[in-house]
Amino acid sequence: MSQAWKTYTVVALLIGLLLGVGIGWLAKPVQVGITREEYTSLKADYDDLRMKYENLQTELSSKVSELNETKGLIEDLMNALVGAGSEAPIKSTLKGEVKIGGLFSLTGDLATYGENEYTAAQIAAKQVNLFLKAIGANWTLTIVAEDTQTKPDLALEKVESFAARGIKLLIGPLSSAEVRAIKGYCDANKILAISQSSTAPDLAIPGDYIFRFCPTDKYGQGPAIARIIYEDGKRYIIPVTRNDAWGTGLEEAVAKRFTELGGTVLEGIRYAPEAQEFSAEAADLANKVSDAVSKYGADKVCVLHISFEEVNAFFTAASEYDVLSSVKWYGSDGTCASGSMLEDPVVRDFAYKVQYPSTIFAPMESAKWDMVRRNVMKILGREPESYSYAVYDIVWVYALSILKTDSTDPDAIKAVLPDVARSFFGASGYIDLDENGDRKAGDYVIWQIVKTDTNEYVWKVVGKYIYATDSVVWY
Known part of the structure; x- marks a missing residue:
C-alpha cells in the first residue's frame, strides 16, 4: 500500500470515529431527575407489588398443603371403604x-x-x-x-x-x-x-x-397367657388380681388352661379395684414369692399381674423388695402399652427388670x-x-x-x-361374632418395655400367640 493510501485511510478512520462519537452524543437519552414525592410513590408501588407476590407465594404454599392433605384424605378414605360399599342402600x-x-x-x-x-x-x-x-x-x-x-x-x-x-x-x-x-x-x-x-x-x-x-378371656386371652407362661418354662404362678368381673374372670381362665398344661397356680392376692396404696399387698406377695422360690427355684416361679393402671402404685410398692424382682412377671391387656408406666422411672425400671410381657388382642x-x-x-x-x-x-x-x-x-x-x-x-x-354377640377368638400380640439404642424405654411388640396352633412366636 502506498504512503498516500495509508494517509487517506487514517484520515477516513478519524473522520468515522468523530462522526460516531457525534451521533452517539446526539442519540443518548436525556437524563431526567425525579422528585422525592415521585420516589416515595414508586417505592410504595414496589412494596405493594412485593407484598402481593409474597401473599401469592403463601397462598400457593397453602394450596399445595391443602392438596396434599386432600390427597391423604382420599387415600385414607379408599382404605376405609374396603368392604363398606355393599351395605349402602340406593337412597x-x-x-x-x-x-x-x-x-x-x-x-x-x-x-x-x-x-x-x-x-x-x-x-x-x-x-x-x-x-x-x-x-x-x-x-x-x-x-x-x-x-x-x-x-x-x-x-x-x-x-x-x-x-x-x-x-x-x-x-x-x-x-x-x-x-x-x-x-x-x-x-x-x-x-x-x-x-x-x-x-x-x-x-x-x-x-x-x-x-x-x-x-x-375364656377362649382368648386366658389360654393365650397360660400357653405363653408355660412355654417360657414357668411351672408355678402366683396371681395378683384386680378383684372385679374382668380380673377374676381372666385369672380363672388362665388357671384352667395352665393346670391343663401341667402347671400349678399357687395362692395369690386379690385387691379392691378402688385401692390406691399397696404396701400391705407387696409385703404379702414378697413372702409368697420367697416361699415359692425356696421350694421350686426362681426360674420356675412367676407372678401373673392382672391390673389396670393402678399397676403404677403396685410396682412402686413392689420395688421395695428384692425378691419380687428375682422372678419374671406377666401382664395382660389391662396394662399392655400403658403410657403412664413409662412416665414414672421407678415403675418403668421395675417393669423392665421383671420383663412383664403383656398380651392384647391382635388386630x-x-x-x-x-x-x-x-x-x-x-x-x-x-x-x-x-x-x-x-x-x-x-x-x-x-x-x-x-x-x-x-x-x-x-x-x-x-x-x-x-x-x-x-x-x-x-x-x-x-369381625365374626358368635352366638353371644362377641368376637370369636383370635391371635394375641405380646408387648414388653424395652430399651432402645439411645437408652430410651418404649413399649414394643416382642411376640405373638397364634390361636390356630396354640403356639407362641417370639420376635
Whole structure:
C-alpha cells in the first residue's frame, strides 16, 4: 500500500470515529431527575407489588398443603371403604345429625386407652361423613363423648344421661365391670352398646343389647397367657388380681388352661379395684414369692399381674423388695402399652427388670390398620393399643347398619349388625361374632418395655400367640 493510501485511510478512520462519537452524543437519552414525592410513590408501588407476590407465594404454599392433605384424605378414605360399599342402600331417607354416644375412659385407671380410642372414633366419624357426602346421604354422624373414668356407677350415669337425650347407640364401655353395671339398664330400655374391650366370660349372653368386638378371656386371652407362661418354662404362678368381673374372670381362665398344661397356680392376692396404696399387698406377695422360690427355684416361679393402671402404685410398692424382682412377671391387656408406666422411672425400671410381657388382642395388620395407626400417632404421638382399631370399626359398623336399615332404631340395628360386621373388613380385621354377640377368638400380640439404642424405654411388640396352633412366636 502506498504512503498516500495509508494517509487517506487514517484520515477516513478519524473522520468515522468523530462522526460516531457525534451521533452517539446526539442519540443518548436525556437524563431526567425525579422528585422525592415521585420516589416515595414508586417505592410504595414496589412494596405493594412485593407484598402481593409474597401473599401469592403463601397462598400457593397453602394450596399445595391443602392438596396434599386432600390427597391423604382420599387415600385414607379408599382404605376405609374396603368392604363398606355393599351395605349402602340406593337412597337414604334419614336427615340431619345422627348421634352416637361414646363411653370413654378419658381419665382414671385407663386414661391412655380412653384417649387413644376417642381419637380413633373421631377419625372414623370424619371418614364416615366423607363417605355419606359422596353417596348423597343427607345425614351426618357425630360422636358425643362422655368420660366414665372406668367407674361402673359413673358409666351407668352416663348411659342414663344418653338415654335422656335420645341417644341409644353407644360405643363402649371399656371395662367388663362397666358393662356389667349398664347391662340391665340397656336391656330394659333397648339401648345398644358395643364394647371394644370387655372380655369377662360371664358377660357372654345371647340375645342381649351388648355386643363385644373382642374375644372373651375364656377362649382368648386366658389360654393365650397360660400357653405363653408355660412355654417360657414357668411351672408355678402366683396371681395378683384386680378383684372385679374382668380380673377374676381372666385369672380363672388362665388357671384352667395352665393346670391343663401341667402347671400349678399357687395362692395369690386379690385387691379392691378402688385401692390406691399397696404396701400391705407387696409385703404379702414378697413372702409368697420367697416361699415359692425356696421350694421350686426362681426360674420356675412367676407372678401373673392382672391390673389396670393402678399397676403404677403396685410396682412402686413392689420395688421395695428384692425378691419380687428375682422372678419374671406377666401382664395382660389391662396394662399392655400403658403410657403412664413409662412416665414414672421407678415403675418403668421395675417393669423392665421383671420383663412383664403383656398380651392384647391382635388386630390384623393391613393398609386400613396402618392408616388408623398413622393418624392416631399423628394426633397423639404414640402407638395406639389394639382396642383403638376396634373402636374405629364400631363407628363404621354402626354407620353401615344405619344405612342398611335406613333407621337409627336400636332393634333394627341389632338385627342386622352381626351380618354387617361379618361383611365389613375393619382396621382390626374381619369381625365374626358368635352366638353371644362377641368376637370369636383370635391371635394375641405380646408387648414388653424395652430399651432402645439411645437408652430410651418404649413399649414394643416382642411376640405373638397364634390361636390356630396354640403356639407362641417370639420376635
